[in-house]
Amino acid sequence: MKKIININLSGRVVPIEDSAYEKLQEYIESLRRYFANEEGRDEIINDIESRIAELMSEKVRKGADSITDADVNEIANSMGRPEDFEGEEIKEQSYASSASTAGSSQQSTQSQAPPKTKRGLYRDTSDKFIGGVCSGIAAYLNVDPAIVRILFAIITFGGFGLGFMAYIILWIVLPAKDVEGYAGKDYSVILKAGMIGGVCSGLGCLF
Amino acid sequence: MEFCILSIIRRGEAYPSDIVEEMKAANLHILEGTLYPLLTRLKNAEMLSYRWVESNSGPPRKYFSLTEKGEAFYKELQQTLARTCQWSKCTNLKSPTNQLITSTTNFLQ
Numbered sequence: 001m002k003k004i005i006n007i008n009l010s011g012r013v014v015p016i017e018d019s020a021y022e023k024l025q026e027y028i029e030s031l032r033r034y035f036a037n038e039e040g041r042d043e044i045i046n047d048i049e050s051r052i053a054e055l056m057s058e059k060v061r062k063g064a065d066s067i068t069d070a071d072v073n074e075i076a077n078s079m080g081r082p083e084d085f086e087g088e089e090i091k092e093q094s095y096a097s098s099a100s101t102a103g104s105s106q107q108s109t110q111s112q113a114p115p116k117t118k119r120g121l122y123r124d125t126s127d128k129f130i131g132g133v134c135s136g137i138a139a140y141l142n143v144d145p146a147i148v149r150i151l152f153a154i155i156t157f158g159g160f161g162l163g164f165m166a167y168i169i170l171w172i173v174l175p176a177k178d179v180e181g182y183a184g185k186d187y188s189v190i191l192k193a194g195m196i197g198g199v200c201s202g203l204g205c206l207f
Numbered sequence: 208m209e210f211c212i213l214s215i216i217r218r219g220e221a222y223p224s225d226i227v228e229e230m231k232a233a234n235l236h237i238l239e240g241t242l243y244p245l246l247t248r249l250k251n252a253e254m255l256s257y258r259w260v261e262s263n264s265g266p267p268r269k270y271f272s273l274t275e276k277g278e279a280f281y282k283e284l285q286q287t288l289a290r291t292c293q294w295s296k297c298t299n300l301k302s303p304t305n306q307l308i309t310s311t312t313n314f315l316q
Contacts, residue, residue, distance in 0.1 A: 031240070035244065038244060038247075039247075039248075039251055040244075040247040040248070040250075040251055043247050044243050044244050044247050047223070047243045047246075047247070047269065048239075048240060048243055051223065051224065051239060051243075054224075054268075078238075078239065079238065079239045079240045080238030080239065080240035080241060081240070084238055084240070085238065085240060085241055
């Protein structure tokens with residue numbers, strides 16, 4: 001036996017079992033936490049809520065007496081849970097960065113929030129020329145890896161092998177970390193080629 | 208992703224769940240929960256505008272359309288994609304990005 005309550009979700013009255021209601025609340029709360037740093041979070045949550053309400057009233061119209069736990073689960077799965085977004089965001093960001101390194105569209109694609117990676121010094125094995133030391137340092141200092149690479153090159157050529165020694169030591173000492181995770185390999189190829197292409201198109205802009 | 212969304216909206220006003228359906232039909236899967244933040248971001252960047260459309264059941268729905276700025280951004284993205292496409296010649300189908308580009312290109316035809 002289950003209690004059924006009526007809730008008002010974005011202007012729609014929906015009959016829902018009380019356990020399903022708790023599930024729904026939990027789900028929306030998890031979304032709210034996930035989007036906490038997003039600029040238009042209230043709007044996003046409102047949009048999602050009204051979409052949920054729409055899906056629910058569709059179910060009721062089709063003859064369901066009330067919304068059950070299973071219905072809430074189904075809706076949450078189709079909308080996506082915060083865990084699912086993580087993967088999609090990574091895909092999206094690598095896609096955006098490959099687009100921006102490939103040449104144009106400087107302003108728009110970069111307006112997105114920077115990828116959230118844990119701070120700490122490491123070697124970035126997903127973006128490397130030799131050992132990923134430079135890109136790891138760049139990620140730590142939050143600057144472009146190219147700057148660190150150029151500095152390292154200057155130190156190496158001007159510093160009687162000092163830079164070379166430092167690089168080898170860092171290579172050994174720093175832990176490796178594949179920042180792009182499962183998608184890393186494929187994207188790194190794209191990114192690198194984009195980098196080469198980006199240099200050419202950047203020079204092309206001068207003439 | 209943005210490109211696909213923009214190209215769908217470009218053809219006419221669109222409702223978010225219709226966008227998801229269209230993308231699914233083109234073999235591009237996106238979660239509605241990912242789409243809403245993207246739309247809001249694009250809207251805040253003045254690429255999109257929306258209007259409320261009364262629906263016959265329940266509260267009005269939000270329909271999105273492209274602004275002039277969005278149109279310009281779309282063209283820019285299109286050029287970038289074309290260049291990336293040229294570079295990769297769209298042959299390496301194993302790469303997810305290429306797959307996305309190829310299916311977008313197919314989708315646009």
